[in-house]
Amino acid sequence: MPYSLDFSVVIERLPELLLACLATIGLAIAGMSLATVIGLLGVVARRSRLPALRAVVIGFVEVIRNTPFLVQIFFIFFALPQFGIRLNPTVTAIxxxxxxxxxxxxxxxxxxVDAIPKGQVEAGLALGLHRAQILRHIILKPALRAVYPSLTSQFVMLTLTTSVCTSIAAYELTSVAQKIEADTFRSFEVYFSITVLYLIISSLMMGVFAVISRMFFSYPVK
Known part of the structure; x- marks a missing residue:
């Protein structure tokens, strides 16, 4: 018999899916906030005069970028408890x-940061600015303005990566969708619906990032 579409099961469970969307956005925002802090501190550490500190940052970047996210989250959730570090699924996901x-x-x-001309830094020093002021006003803000599109694209990808967190039973959109699918056996309807919801979440994120760009990183109007 031909498959008969029935989205009523999705409509009935829509409140659950919308709550799961909020949970997904919450995970994404928390993860992005932590990632931003790590990114800024990591850049400062990479520019440190301490070779050991630079080596730690380089090693961290290479390990994370060359291993799957699924392995990373499994390591935190399943391996760290062997050393007494136990985190619940939500904290592990974040x-x-x-x-x-x-x-x-x-x-x-x-x-x-590397694209900032050294002459600008030297000019800041000549004006008597402290290194912290130079880092904030002459290096970081122009650098963040330049890389903002790439950084926000990476954060949108991070938002979609929250779906992998279902592998440790973290509460988010995909985990709720799996539960609904298991209850109703309506795979197409459920996964088609969350595909649309993920598209909406990504669009909302890009809209928010665009507003932030206009507020903080746009050039002054002459």
Whole structure:
């Protein structure tokens, strides 16, 4: 018999899916916040005069960028408890997303920082600015303005990566969809619907990032 579409099961469970969307957005925002902190601190550490500190950051970036996210989240959730470090699924998801996004953020921001002409830094020193002021006003802000599109694209990818967190039973959109599909056996309807929901979430994220760009990184209007 031909398959008969029935989206009523999705409509009935729509409140669950919408709550799961909020949980997904919450995970994404928490992961992005941690990734941003790691990215900024990592860039500062990469520019440190301490070779050991630079080596630690380089090693961290290489390990994260060259291993699957699924392995990383499994390591945090299943391996760390062997050493007494036990995290619940939500915290594990946030930490894993933050570490993964942070490694990419370090390289993206570093590219922007390295593009800043040395003459601008020397000019800041000549004006008597402290190194912290130079880092904030002359290096970081122009660098972040330059790399903002790449950084936000990476963060949108991080938002979609939250779906992998279902592998450790973290509460998010894909895990709820799997439960609904198991209850109703309506695979097409359920997964088609969450595909649309992920598209909406990504579009909302890009809209928010565009607003942030206009507020903080747009050039002054003459």
């Amino acid at each position: 930490v894993a997303l933050g570490l993964n996004g942070g490694a990419y953020a370090i390289e993206i921001i570093r590219g922007g």
